[in-house]
Amino acid sequence: xxxxxQMEGPVTLSExxxxxxNCTYTxxxxxxxxxxVQYPGEGLQLLLKATKADDKGSNKGFEATYRKETTSFHxxxxxxxxxxxxxxxxxxxxxTLGNYGQNFVFGPGTRxxxxx
Amino acid sequence: DAGVxxxxxxxxxxxxxxxTLRCKPISGHNSLFWxxxxxxxxxxxxxxxxxxxxxxxxxxxxxxFSAKMPxxxxxxxxxxxxxxxxxxxxxxxxxxxWADYEQYFGPGTRxxxx
Numbered sequence: 001x002x003x004x005x006q007m008e009g010p011v012t013l014s015e016x017x018x019x020x021x022n023c024t025y026t027x028x029x030x031x032x033x034x035x036x037v038q039y040p041g042e043g044l045q046l047l048l049k050a051t052k053a054d055d056k057g058s059n060k061g062f063e064a065t066y067r068k069e070t071t072s073f074h075x076x077x078x079x080x081x082x083x084x085x086x087x088x089x090x091x092x093x094x095x096t097l098g099n100y101g102q103n104f105v106f107g108p109g110t111r112x113x114x115x116x
Numbered sequence: 117d118a119g120v121x122x123x124x125x126x127x128x129x130x131x132x133x134x135x136t137l138r139c140k141p142i143s144g145h146n147s148l149f150w151x152x153x154x155x156x157x158x159x160x161x162x163x164x165x166x167x168x169x170x171x172x173x174x175x176x177x178x179x180x181f182s183a184k185m186p187x188x189x190x191x192x193x194x195x196x197x198x199x200x201x202x203x204x205x206x207x208x209x210x211x212x213x214w215a216d217y218e219q220y221f222g223p224g225t226r227x228x229x230x
Contacts, residue, residue, distance in 0.1 A: 034218075043120075043207055043221030044159075089159065104149070104219065108158045 002027045002094050004107035009087075012113045013080055021075040021110045023064075023090035031092040033057075033066050033073040038087045038109070047075075047088070080114045087111045120222035122208050128228045134196040137225045140189055141210030149219060150183055150193050151207040159207075165191065166213070198229045 007022040025031065032051040036044040048057030053068035062077045073090060090107040121140040129135055141148045149164040163173040165185045173183070180199070185191040195202055205226050209219040 043209075043223050044219075045221070046218050049218065104161065106159045106161075 002031065002092060002105045004090050004092055004105050006088075006090050006107040006110050008108075008110070010111040010113055012115065014115050015082055016079045017114075019075070019077040019080045019084075019112070021088055021090075021112070023073045023075065023107060025071050025073065025090070025092050027071075027092055027094045029094045031094040033064070034091045034093070035062070035064055035073070035075050036089040036091055036106070038089065040086070044089060080112070082114045082116050085112055085114045120208055120210055120220050122206075122222035122225050124225060125223065126226045126228075128230065129198055130230055131199055132197045133229075134194065135198045135202075135227060135229075137193040137206050137208075137227070139191045139193070139208030139222060141191070141208070142220055143189065144212070145210035145220070146188075146213050147211045148185060148191050149209040149211075150191070151209065152204045153207060153224070154204045162193070195227075198227075200229045203227055203229050 004025050013019060034049045035047040037047045038044045047062055048059040048064055050057040050066035053066050056063060056065045062075060064073050064075045066073055075088060087109045089109045093104050120142055123138045127135060147164060147166045150162040151159055152162055153159045160175055162175045163183045164171055168185045168188060181195055183193045205224045207221050207224045209221045211219045
């Protein structure tokens with residue numbers, strides 16, 4: 001079945017450092033890919049998305065490119081801030097017909113801590 | 117729109133008691149999802165509905181858990197009887213359609229079973 005793998009955390013960076021959080025996936029169809037962010041005490045929020053190969057999703061300085069050849073969707077940000085401290089989830093939505101049970105799959109999450 | 121609304125935000129109960137969690141999805145959204153989040157297991161999809169009909173409940177851990185969606189604007193997740201291992205944060209999310217790529221999450225209900 002479909003699955004998402006993320007780099008294990010926690011990731012601790014200093015403010016203004018470069019961020020990469022790796023994400024790879026397996027899917028039977030042609031999934032859409034997402035990054036969600038969860039701030040302390042809150043629910044998940046969509047950060048960015050890409051719906052087809054080579055698409056780049058971007059939001060709030062974060063970027064991720066849908067790489068079909070490497071089945072990856074790595075999250076990057078050039079200069080992190082303390083306010084970016086959160087848990088980041090990579091996810092996929094596989095819209096293959098009849099695949100109801102695997103429609104939306106989340107990775108385990110990567111906790112990011114940014115120090116001032 | 118107020119977003120996905122969950123109640124209560126916090127629930128503390130004793131083992132053996134019945135617990136009911138409530139969710140109001142975003143108006144116009146046809147799909148609703150229940151998740152459980154724990155440190156050990158991460159985010160788990162328990163069940164989801166499309167047009168008020170349960171589509172996949174394979175994630176429901178056991179018969180003590182049940183979920184209903186009597187209408188498009190309300191869903192419940194019930195645990196009876198509750199056990200300490202059910203302690204977790206339970207999230208409800210909704211989307212326009214089961215195949216829609218964007219889910220909107222509620223703030224969650226933190227359940228503690230003593």
